Amino acid sequence: MVSSCPLPGSIQPLRLTYVRNAQRVRRRSMIAGFLLVLSTSAVFADAKDSKLTYISFDPPGSIDTEPVSINRNGTITGFYYAPKMHSFVRERDGNITKIDFRGASATMAKSINDAGAIVGTYWEGSTLTGHGFIRQPDGSMISFDPVGSTETEPVSIESDGTIAGTYYDANGIPHGFIRTNHGAIESFDPPRSEGTYVTASNSEGVITGYYNEGLYQHGFVRTQRGDYTSFDAPGEIATMPSAITRDNEIVGSSYGSDMYEVHGFMRPHHGKITMINGPQAVGTFPEGITAGEEIVGSYVGAATANQGFLRNRQGVLVTLRFPGASSTDAKAISPRGTITGNYVQGNGHPHGFVLLGKCDECGR
Numbered sequence: 001m002v003s004s005c006p007l008p009g010s011i012q013p014l015r016l017t018y019v020r021n022a023q024r025v026r027r028r029s030m031i032a033g034f035l036l037v038l039s040t041s042a043v044f045a046d047a048k049d050s051k052l053t054y055i056s057f058d059p060p061g062s063i064d065t066e067p068v069s070i071n072r073n074g075t076i077t078g079f080y081y082a083p084k085m086h087s088f089v090r091e092r093d094g095n096i097t098k099i100d101f102r103g104a105s106a107t108m109a110k111s112i113n114d115a116g117a118i119v120g121t122y123w124e125g126s127t128l129t130g131h132g133f134i135r136q137p138d139g140s141m142i143s144f145d146p147v148g149s150t151e152t153e154p155v156s157i158e159s160d161g162t163i164a165g166t167y168y169d170a171n172g173i174p175h176g177f178i179r180t181n182h183g184a185i186e187s188f189d190p191p192r193s194e195g196t197y198v199t200a201s202n203s204e205g206v207i208t209g210y211y212n213e214g215l216y217q218h219g220f221v222r223t224q225r226g227d228y229t230s231f232d233a234p235g236e237i238a239t240m241p242s243a244i245t246r247d248n249e250i251v252g253s254s255y256g257s258d259m260y261e262v263h264g265f266m267r268p269h270h271g272k273i274t275m276i277n278g279p280q281a282v283g284t285f286p287e288g289i290t291a292g293e294e295i296v297g298s299y300v301g302a303a304t305a306n307q308g309f310l311r312n313r314q315g316v317l318v319t320l321r322f323p324g325a326s327s328t329d330a331k332a333i334s335p336r337g338t339i340t341g342n343y344v345q346g347n348g349h350p351h352g353f354v355l356l357g358k359c360d361e362c363g364r
Contacts, residue, residue, distance in 0.1 A: 054322055055354040056343075059088045059096050065352040067340040069111045070332045076340050077112040078331075078352065079120075087120060089135075090352070101133050101141055109135075110165075111156045119154040119163050132165065132179075146177045146185045154179075156201040164201040166209075176209060176222070190220045190228045199252070200244045208241040208250050219267070221248065233265045233273055241267075242297075243288045251276075251286035251295050264297060278309055278317065286311075288333040296320075296330040296339055308341055322353055330355075 058065045059080050067078035067090075074092035077099075079085055087099035087109035100107050101122035109120035116137035121130045132152035135141045145152045146167045154165035161181030166174050176198040179185045189196045193211035201207045205224030210217045219239040221229045233239045233254035241252035248269040255262045262283035264276035278284045278299025286297035293313040300306045308320035308330030322328050322343035329350075331341040339355040 053356040055094075055356070056322075057090060057094065057096065057352045057354070059086070059098060062349075062351075064350050065342055066350065067331055067342060067352045068109065070334045070338060070340045071112050071116070072114045072335045073116075074334060074336070074338050074354075075112060075116055076332075076352070076354070077109040077118050077120075078340075079108045087118075089116070089118060097139075099135060101131075101143070107133070110154060113157045113159050113161075115159060117157055117161065119157045119165075121151070121153050132163070132167075134163070144179060144183070144185070146175075146179075146187055152177075155198055158201060158203050158205075160203075162201070162205065164198050164207050166196065166198045176207065178207070188222065188226070190218075190222070190230060197240075199241050200250075202244050202246050202248070204246055204248075206244065206248055208244045210238075210240045210252075219250070219252065221250070229271075231267060231271065231273070233263065233275065236263070239265070242286060245289055245291050245293075247291065249289060249293065251289045251297070253283075253285050264295075264299075266293075266295060276311060276317070278307065279319065280304075284309075287331050290333055290335055290337065292337075294333060294337060296333045296341075298329045298341075305344075308339075310339065320355065 061082040062080040063083060064081040066080060067076050070076045076090040079087045085106035085108060087107045088096050089099060090096045099109060103124065104122035105125055107120065107122045109118050112118045118135040120133055122133050123130050130151035130153065132144045132154045133141055148169050149167040150170055151168045154163050157163050163179040165177055167177050168174050174195045174197055176188045176196045177185055190211050192213050195212040196209065198207055198209040207222040208220065210219050215237065217238040217240060219231045219241045231239065235256055236254035237257050239254045241250045244250045250267040253262055253264055264284035264286040266274045266276060276284055276286060280301050281299035282302050284299040286295050288296045295311040298306050298308050305327035306329055308328040309317050310320055311317040320328055320330055325343035325345050327344045329341045330339055333339050340353065342350040342352050344350050
């Protein structure tokens with residue numbers, strides 16, 4: 001079932017000025033240009049009585065705010081352009097702190113854990129060499145790289161300090177890595193991988209992502225012991241997970257050989273995949289999931305701008321539109337259900353938002 005509530009965001013490509021590898025984002029922007037309309041049997045309704053509170057925010061001087069991660073306490077991290085790329089952390093009380101790795105030409109935060117530790121990538125000078133960084137809750141920062149890395153891209157940090165991500169070797173081939181809280185780094189690749197992209201991890205040490213094999217991209221799950229399970233959305237040639245819960249429930253996006261339709265999916269721990277499509281969507285992109293199976297993301301129509309969505313455990317999909325916005329993109333959801341993302345209004349600049357409150361149609 002599908003229903004409709006208002007909120008913010010925008011599935012527009014991130015600026016790639018400082019980012020040599022943004023394959024997943026670039027794929028979205030390329031595919032969105034020639035998508036065809038998906039069919040759906042879902043039922044839609046308006047959420048007229050929802051009691052939602054939308055809070056807009058921007059770091060000082062920002063012309064493009066991109067929240068990417070929110071922890072249990074409602075603390076948000078992400079990056080922004082002013083016009084150089086900086087990162088930020090926004091506390092629950094609204095206080096925003098700018099983050100720049102010392103000497104960096106650009107800093108991109110990607111994940112925050114419940115203790116407030118943040119990981120991401122920073123780039124140096126004109127070479128645009130990317131290194132991983134950790135920012136501790138006290139503001140101290142350290143750099144790290146797997147051996148042989150020419151670019152390091154952490155994507156998640158767990159409460160125990162374990163970090164997962166992707167790095168590129170001297171030949172430009174991506175590999176997965178795990179960094180323990182003691183600093184030991186292990187490289188890995190699923191069997192038959194010709195290039196591995198890590199996208200998320202959970203507190204149990206399970207990692208998900210996707211890997212290249214010929215013309216195909218397969219999703220994978222890697223256990224803490226190093227065992228792998230490969231999976232594909234039904235009938236698709238590319239399956240790209242984006243988030244995973246503690247119970248190994250995974251969401252992401254996929255597309256078929258014609259590359260015309262991008263579908264969302266949810267894979268529970270038992271492995272049977274459910275497809276997720278926004279109303280009259282030509283592309284659906286789930287970004288986050290809670291232990292209660294609340295899923296957030298965005299979808300785009302053939303003739304409509306990006307809209308955020310919230311899908312509950314019963315399959316009710318609610319459209320999220322920030323009031324007065326031309327487009328909305330829900331990027332992440334906290335374990336307590338607080339949503340963050342960005343939206344675009346008249347000036348065309350993306351602004352950050354936090355979504356709080358009750359939504360009867362959402363079942364929350």
